[in-house]
Amino acid sequence: MDKFKSDGERIYYLWDQYARDGDVEGLLSLYAADATLETPLINAIFDTDNGVVRGEAELRHFFTEGKRRLPNHLVRWHRIPNQFFFDGHRLIWEYPREAPDGNQIEIVEVMDLACDLITHHRIYWGWLGIQHLVQSALTKGNRA
Secondary structure (H helix, E strand, C coil): CCCCCCHHHHHHHHHHHHHHHCCHHHHHCCEEEEEEEECHHHHHHHCCCCCEEEHHHHHHHHHHHHHHHCCCCCCCCCCCCCCCEECCCEEEEEECCEECCEECCCEEEEEEEECCEEEEEEEEECHHHHHHHHHHHHHHHHHC
16 A cells, blocks of 8 residues: 555545546556446436446456546536545545636546455536536537
8 A cells, every 4th residue: 555544545545646647558447357437427428328338348448448538617526635435345535616727627536445456436416517427418419
């Protein structure tokens, strides 16, 4: 664990850094081979009714496509430093709507960890983020 006090703290720092950098391999190194990720962004990116990806191949595809489509003007990666909850199994933190430079898409990251890796990751979106996804879907629908 080196400089981190827990696996939760390590994931809290590294996941954010890898996501900011668009480091797909770094992100994948934090997940178990059979991990599950749930987020409404999956529906938006892959135009599917299923908001779940499972396993390394699907995670890689999602992260690669997400990297290609970002940055969005509402993705700023602002969070309050060192503010996370970890009980030895579940890790939780927030990217709040109100950021120093204006609104951002607000999400809450919830991750279950086992053997120092993420096994189940759920991303919950707030009203601004959902509004953005709905608008994006409507725009996509109007182009059809």
